[in-house]
Structures are given as structure tokens and as C-alpha cells.
Amino acid sequence: MTRVGWIMLALVLLVVAGFASTVRFGGPSATRFRMSRAAPAVEGVSPGMLTIPVRGVRPSQIADSWGDARGDGTREHHGTDIMAAAGTPVLAVMPGRVEKLFASRLGGTTLYLRSADRRWIYYYAHLSGYAPGVSEGQVVRAGEPLGYVGDTGNAGAGNYHLHFGVQRMLPTQHWWEGQDVNPYPLLAGRAAQR
Template identity: 50%
Template sequence: MAAFATIGAAPEPDIIIPVEGMRASNLVDSWDKDRAGGRIHHAIDIQAPLGTPVLAAMDGRIEKLFASKRGGLTIYQRSADGRLILYYAHLQGYRRGHAEGQAVKRGQVIGTVGASGNADPSFPHLHFQMLATVPGSGWQDGEPINPYPLLTGKRRLRQVRNP
């Protein structure tokens, strides 16, 4: 039986907004918005000034530090229970000394807001995505979950079993 994260009513992992000083009332739900090339946005964009600290949204481990054409400087973090991958993109930079395999605590600075990759330089932001996955899966594998309702307290995560 494989376990995976899903949206539900029971409180589960503690999650915070991954941009320092950002309040839930400032978030915009950009999930499912159209993007260039016929893509659908399966994340939310959190606008903040260039260089604003990006925080680990929950306890976990850094799976991958990666630079790509679209995402720019990125971080893939696996949750402590292994059932979520958190993806932070368009970063200006990583926290000094950051390395793959490193444990991180919720609220710890892991990078800074930027406009790297295909982000509009006049719109610095954090592209934040969550993927439901299974322990031991690849760092890029999983089913997207809309983080907006979780970060605004409208819904919580719970763990369920998939027969």
C-alpha cells in the first residue's frame, strides 16, 4: 500500500507561508491560470521585493538544488514524512552553505526571492508548488496540490492510504 498526501479536514504537517513577512491576506490564488505555451500553472506566485528571505515551509530535507531555463534557481525540498515535495523557483540565490541532503526546519531561511529563469524581472516572486508523492520517489515526482488553501488556512493536509 502506498501512502500519499491529500487535502482533508484533519490537521497534519505544520506549514507556513514561505516568504518572510508575507500574510495570508496578501496571497493570490494563481493556481490553474494559463501560461505561455498552453501550460497550466500548478503553483502559486508570491510577489515580494527582490532579496526577501524565502523560508522552508515545513520541516524536511533539501532534495535538489537546480537551475533551469524556466524555473531559474530552484530548490526541491522533501517533507519530513517523505510524502510531499515543495518546489521553490525563480530564486535570486540560495542560503550560504546550502547543500543537497541537508535537513531544514520550518521557518529556516533557504534562499531569497528573485526573478531568475523565465520570470519577468519587473515581477520578482516565489513560484511555490507542492507535489503529493511517496517516500523514496524522485525529487520531481508527484501530483500537484494547490498550496493556496493550505497557506491561507482554508484547508489542511492529511495522510491517507491508497489501496
């Protein structure tokens, strides 16, 4: 084969490979990587230790969605979605300090609450807004209003819920550097369902 022939073959293979990378095989439930259901073990943390972060929601109403496929199978869900009506107050799960107020593409209007001992970050996403007076650096008590349930970010219009995440931290780490932990047992007071 001539040099031009090899170049043409290489271009055709690149085009075919590019097309193949955009096609899903195995039907709509197939994922691009294997989802792990396991969350890191949480030493020294008791099930049900957190205040439920959405006013009026009981532990029995919370479902374990840790590890569910998101982003068309390209990533895992690292949190617990708590369904509630739009505008329902969202509450501090523990005493701590508002570490960061942030707007992101995926989470929309978000808030990061850091525990008083600086070893935990509690992540609140898809908020419709913050409670009056909430600001970075503010010290809060468990049960104090932080914001309101919404559908901002990638939640989808009308899919009102709080995405609640937990991260274990070193006291010196920044708000984005922690290790994800399944919040379900900490909220529901029982082991993860899956």
C-alpha cells in the same frame, strides 16, 4: 488529376495547415485548451498547515493563481506566486531535507524541499540565490532561510516573486515524480478562491 497534381495539392495543404497551427483564433484571451481550476483533493492536510515561505508576507496577501493560463495558454499554473521585494528571504515551510538544488529554463534557480516523512515536495522557483550554507541533503527546520526572492527563469526581469509549488509523493518517488496539489489553501488557511 495526375500524380504530380496530387503531390502539389498535398504540399499546399501541409503549408496551409502549418500556418493555421501558428495562428490564434478568438482574441488574446483564448487558450489552446480548457483550463481546469480544480486541484486534486488533499486528504489529511489542514488548511494553513504550512509556514508562509516568504518572510513578512501574511496569508491574506497571497492570491490563488492555481490553474491560471501560462505559456500563452499552452499550460496551466501549478503553484502559487507570492509577490515580494527582490532579496526577501525565502523560508522552509515545514521541517525536512533539501532534496535538490536545480537550475531550469522555466523555474530559474530552484530548490526542492522534501518533508521528513518523504510524502511531500515543496518547490521554490525564481530564486535570486540560495541562503549561505544551503546544500542538498541538508536537514532544515520550518522557518529556516533557504534562499531569496528573485526573477530568474521565465519570471521576467523585475517580476520579483516566489513561485511555490507542492507535490504529493510516495516515499520511494524521486523529486520530479509527484502529483501537483494547490498550495493556496495550505498557505492561506482557507479554501481555494476559484
